[in-house]
Amino acid sequence: MGVTCSLLIGCSGALSVVDPAGPAARTISTLWWVMLAGAAAILGMVLVLLGAAFRAKEIGDADETAGIKVWIVGLGLVFSMSVLAALTVYGLHVGHRLMPRAGADVVAVSAEARQWNWRFAYDNRPGHTTDGVLHIPAGRPVDVAITSLDVVHSFWVPRLAGKLDAIPGHVNTLRIEADMPGSYQGLSAEYNGPGYRMHVFTVKAHDAEAWDAFVSGAEQ
Amino acid sequence: MTALRRHRKLTAIWASEPGWKGWTSSVNHSDLGRMFLVTAFFFFLVGGILAMLIRAQLATPHSAFVDAGAFAQFFTMHGTIMMFLFAIPTFEGLAIYLLPKMLGTRDLAFPRLTAYGYWCYAFGGSMLLIALVLGIAPDGGWFMYPPLTGPLHSPGINTDFWLIGITFVEISAICAAVELTVSILKYRAPGMSLDKMPIFAWYALVTALMILTGFPPLILGSVLLEVERAFGWPFFQADLGGDSLLWQHLFWLFGHPEVYIIFLPAAGVISTIIPVMARTTLLGYGWIVASAVALAFLSFGLWVHHMFTTGIPLMGLAFFSAASTLVAVPTGVQVFAWIGTLWKGRPELHLPMLHILGFFFTFVIGGLTGVMVAVVPFDWQTHDTAFITAHLHYVLFGGFVFPILAGIYYWLPLFTGRKRFFRLGEMAFGLIFVGFHGTFLAMHWVGLMGQRRRIETYDAETGWGVINLISSISSFVMAIGLAMVLVDVLIHAFVAVRGGRNPWKAGTLEWASMSPPPAYNFASLPHVVSRDPFHADPGLPNRLAKGEGYLGGPKANRRETLTVDIATGRPDFMVIYPGNTRLPIVMAAVTGLFFLSILLKLFWLTPLALAGVAALALVWVWRLGAQVDAGPQDAGRGAILPLAGETTKSPGWWGSVFLLAANGTFFGSLLFGYAFLWTVAPGWPPAEWLTPSLAELGIGIAAALSAALAMRFAIRSNCRSARPMTALVAAFGATVIAILTFAMLLSRVPPPDGHAYAATLCVLCAYALAHALLVSLMLSFVIARVLRGYTSAARAAELHIVSLWTDYLAVITILSLLAAHLPGMLA
Amino acid sequence: MRDILRLLLPPLVWLASFSAIYGLHGVGCALRWPEISHQEVSLFRFALLSAWFAAILMQVALLFALHRDRFKAGSAFMQWTSLATGWVGLVAVLWTLYPVAVITACGAYG
The missing domain is CATH 1.20.210.10 (Cytochrome c oxidase-like, subunit I domain)
Known part of the structure; x- marks a missing residue:
């Protein structure tokens, strides 16, 4: 699928959903390609059926019952329900897999949004906060506890995982993970006033050594 | 005549x-x-x-x-x-x-x-x-x-x-x-x-x-x-x-x-x-009616799919994800029934049909991307990106603008009584179709590349420039197409030549009126025996004009x-x-x-x-209304009918029923809001609840129930040709007591600017108080009408309407008083 | 009016049970009910499942009632359409609420 992607228009990009750099984003990216293929097939089928209606034909005694059997029961009910049932189950299965779960190697951090800044704190390094940059270890699941001090924002690192809102008075937890050390761009993804466009942040994924240094406060 | x-x-x-x-x-x-x-x-x-x-x-x-x-x-x-x-x-x-x-x-x-x-x-x-x-x-x-x-x-x-x-x-x-x-x-x-x-x-x-x-x-x-x-x-x-x-x-x-x-x-x-x-009949009329009803209901079970990223637990999201895929089934039934109808008949490519084809292509894509974003994890990625903007335009432009353009060109001969002669519309359709897809197809992709909706600009390094430029140029092509439709319609409305009746040879009754239709639509009303009355009886317009239907003899100044x-x-x-x-x-x-x-x-x-x-x-x-009984009226073709004011279920009664349905939904939403804040909002319970009062609760409920009951007595005594004054005055008195109860309650609620609890309670009480005032106004009105002789045993319609409102008042009084007092009692 | 109500009743019952079970789920998660269990069986899950079965039973009962002479519609068309929406109610209750049987109730951090 990567080949199709580069042939078409290019998938890579610092904010690309289809250029995943972590397990959650990768699962969702696969989901997208599967759905795109299915949708294209269905669209093709509908267009062929539609075009065929305009062919020259004899109109005999239009048999309403047979038409209902084929078009409404066959295509409308049986076909759509089977496709949709499969998709619903697949989608929920994927969603279930992406849920944050307790585990020994899970790192907990928190993200606090306000107009127009992100402040991050770390369970492994109490008292330390960073503005605009979130440090995480690469290759380990990270649970981000997200909240807001003023309006609704949304925490989104497209190459790592889906987004989750920062809502005043609530704490939402999102599981992210980066395969490799590196920098990943993050965005606020719910309109939050005139500073919306520049309300961005960076996720820095460190290798084990650098992460240990960060946690112990030695990296400065 | x-x-x-x-x-x-x-x-x-x-x-x-x-x-x-x-x-x-x-x-x-x-x-x-x-x-x-x-x-x-x-x-x-x-x-x-x-x-x-x-x-x-x-x-x-x-x-x-x-x-x-x-x-x-x-x-x-x-x-x-x-x-x-x-x-x-x-x-x-x-x-x-x-x-x-x-x-x-x-x-x-x-x-x-x-x-x-x-x-x-x-x-x-x-x-x-x-x-x-x-x-x-x-x-x-x-x-x-x-x-x-x-x-x-x-x-x-x-x-x-x-x-x-x-x-x-x-x-x-x-x-x-x-x-x-x-x-x-x-x-x-x-x-x-x-x-x-x-x-x-x-x-x-x-x-x-x-x-x-x-x-x-x-x-x-x-x-x-x-x-x-x-x-x-x-x-x-x-x-x-x-x-x-x-x-x-x-x-x-x-x-x-x-x-x-x-x-x-x-x-x-x-x-x-x-x-x-397609010169045929609709395939599966009953199926389509059932699909429309199913669609209507299912669509009320989808609202949380706009909130997949708000942190609602996955099971909650799963209900709405499943409902969102299910809603595609009745939609699919309709789409396939339409294609089946085209297969059944011999479709002709007139201008309205072109727009219908535009609808099919666009709406099916919008539906397919709609099913995609109904899948929770995918929505986590695409929510609030240009992908959603693209999806919703496919649904709304495909599912509304194309069909409406088809409808405009279909009914334009009826609106104006004229015939199109330029071929401007076909060219306009081409521009709209190409422009629309050029604008929005690529927007899906730029959304996947991370472009959020509602950003006012973006950096060149993002690589989104080309797509956005294509999108913008196409949108201007679409705009030119839409402007051409406007010109086409104006030309049609003001300078085109007169056309004949029913140019599409449709079977529905609007074409049996004149084109353009006169203010009264039909000189006499038809008796319908089939789904396509005009097909069943091609001579219908003439017979209606000759007054052979119902109400064919116009009476002085009566619409x-x-x-x-x-x-x-x-x-x-x-x-x-x-x-x-x-x-x-x-x-x-x-x-x-x-x-x-x-x-x-x-x-x-x-x-x-x-x-x-x-x-x-x-x-x-x-x-x-009237001050004398008019008695049964001759409606023609042997139908002898009473006047609306001399029935129990008059138009006003039916209108009240449906207005109250909307009103009840408003009240239900208010109760939902109260319960939602109580269970989900942070900062509950509030510092103080309203001090519960059994007396207040009892008096309020008794008053509202008495008003509803008295209204029933009023109807019954009116039926026996007695003036229902006693019962009406009793209902009015009971309503005044309900007003006083809610006024009292409002004065006891903790300050509403201090906590959402008190604020919601105040709104609840104000809602009930407003309705009690409204009902008291209606009762005074009815009392005045009785005194002026606007009611009789036959002319009872107004009493029945007010009775609906007193019943509604009773229901909301009981519910809002319970909602006000129960939390304090339970605490 | 009865004909219209008969047509609307099954999906209306679906909407009511759907909202009620969503509400029950929301309240349960907010009040941390999943933590209460009895002999390995989560009482919360049990409550959700019971509510779901009750909703299914209601739809089945409505479908049966539609076949009874007492509740039949006046015309064949309305009877057919009412049965169709009756089936819509049943399918909807099965389809939209099946997550109560398979998904973690509130999540690890619920």
Whole structure:
């Protein structure tokens, strides 16, 4: 699928959903390609059926019952329900897999949004906060506890995982993970006033050594 | 009487005043339907220009065409105008214009209400337009999420324009919905049983019922947010026991059904046009009716799919994800039934059919991407990106604009009585089709590349420049196409040659009227025996013109029609409509004064405006009715019918039933909000509950129940030809006690600006108090009517209407008193 | 009016049960009910499942009632359409609420 992607228009990009750099984003990216293929097939089928209606034909005694059997029961009910049932189950299965779960190697951090800044704190390094940059270890699941001090924002690192809102008075937890050390761009993804466009942040994924240094406060 | 004399006589009775004066006093559905459509397309133009500005700004990276503040006003107003001032009013206009003609009757159920609805729409829309011109338009996005739109983060007047203007416009949607529901159920040609109704009427019925239940949550949300902004009651502030998620729930409880409220009428247009263009009948009429009903209901179980990223537990999301895929099944049934209809017949590629093909291609893609975003994890990635913008335009343009364009070209010969002669429309369709897909197809991709919606510009390094440029250029191609449609329609309306009747050879009744139809639609009303009455009897128009149907003998100055039994279509009673009047426009203006007083914080004016509305409403209803029994009337063809005022279930009764359904949804949403805050919002329980009082609870409930009971006694004694004064006065007294109870309760509630609990409780009590006041007003009215001799054993309609309202008051009194006292008792 | 109500009743019952179970789920998660269990069986899950079965039973009962002479519609068309929406109610209750049987109630951090 990567080949199709580069042939078409290019998938890579610092904010690309289809250029995943972590397990959650990768699962969702696969989901997208599967759905795109299915949708294209269905669209093709509908267009062929539609075009065929305009062919020259004899109109005999239009048999309403047979038409209902084929078009409404066959295509409308049986076909759509089977496709949709499969998709619903697949989608929920994927969603279930992406849920944050307790585990020994899970790192907990928190993200606090306000107009127009992100402040991050770390369970492994109490008292330390960073503005605009979130440090995480690469290759380990990270649970981000997200909240807001003023309006609704949304925490989104497209190459790592889906987004989750920062809502005043609530704490939402999102599981992210980066395969490799590196920098990943993050965005606020719910309109939050005139500073919306520049309300961005960076996720820095460190290798084990650098992460240990960060946690112990030695990296400065 | 010859057909021509009958025509002259009926025209004299039904015509609006000539010239521009007629616009302000007309209550005729054809006039008002046209006014709705013209105004709606004016707003389409404004919304379209805003879209052009948005696309101009996004065409290239680092564009400095407008700043972030202006851009925010553009995208907010573009969405708001297209949803509330274009799409819904277009449906209303089309349905108001067409339905009486399709159903074989002379007007809608409540002509003055049609006019009132139109003026509320025109005035409310103007408020938003003024805000736009002055540069103080709403700027929080069309779904207006607090706290961003709350008093702390948006102190300006911008948001107030949205909350107040849109609520004002929604009055017109509710009016139209009540009107259309009653009209479709009762105001049909005799013989038109439910299974012989034109399919468009079924769709309009379902849509109207959806407006009645879909709009109240948004009206409630707007009221709460405006109260928070004006008086500091913290419904949406987390630190004072409120929750911004409550707005999202209320908004999308409306917002998702809204999508189907927009799509279903368009589906009705498609279901009407396709069989005519294919020279056959609709495949699976019953299946389509069942699908429309299923779609309507399922669409109320989807609202949380706009909130997949708000942190609701996965099982909660899963319900809505499943419901969102299921809703595609009835949609699929309809799409395949339409294709099957084309297979069954021999489709011809006239201009309306081209737009229908545009619909198929566009809407199927929109539906498929819709199923994609119904899958929770995928939505986590695409939510609030350009992918969603692209998806929703595929659904709304494909599912509404293409079908409506098809509908305009289909019914244009009826509207104008003329024939198209330029081929401008075909070229326009090509430009619109290519332009639309060029604009939005690529937008899916740029969304996946991470472009958020609502950003005013972007960096060149993102690589989004080319896609956005294609998108912007295409959008201008689409705009040129739409402008050509406008020119085409204007040419058609003013200079084209006269055309014959029924150019498409359709079978529905609107074509059996003249083109353009006269003010009275039909000189006499047909007796319908098939779903395509015009096909069944090609000589129908002449026979109707000759007065061979019902009500063929016009009586001096009486605008007459008749109603039918809902299921069977047997004639039920006769209706005499009120004539031309400026009461609706005056009442809409005074209603506007009420909204203005809140917008400009002129609170001294508020009670005056409300009193004005109440006084005008009393004049409004006082003008109906009679002081003598008229007895059974001859409706022609052997039908002897009573007058509406001499029945128990009059049009006003039916209207009240559906208005109360909407009202009940509003109240239900309020109770939901109360329960939601209690269980989900942070900062609960509040510092103090209302001190419960068994006496207050008991007296209030007893009073409301007594009023409802007394009303029943009044009806019974009226039936026995006795004047029901004692019972009416008792009902009035009991209602006054209910008023006092709620006034007392309101005075005991903790300060509403301190905690969302007290604020919600205050709104609940104020709602009940307002209804108790309203019912007391109605009872005084009925007492005056009894004293003036407007009632008799036969003329009991008004008593039955008021009884509905006393019953409703009893229900809400019990529920709101329990909601007020129980938490304190349990604590 | 009875014909219209008969047509609308099954999906209306679906909407009511759907909202009620969503509400029950929301309240349960907010009040941390999943933590209460009895002999390895989560009482919360049990409550959700019971509510779901009750909703299914209601739809089945409605379908049966539609076949009874007492509740039949006046015309064949309305009877057929009412049965169709009856089936819509049943399918909807099965389809939209099946997550109560398979998904973790509130999540690890519920």
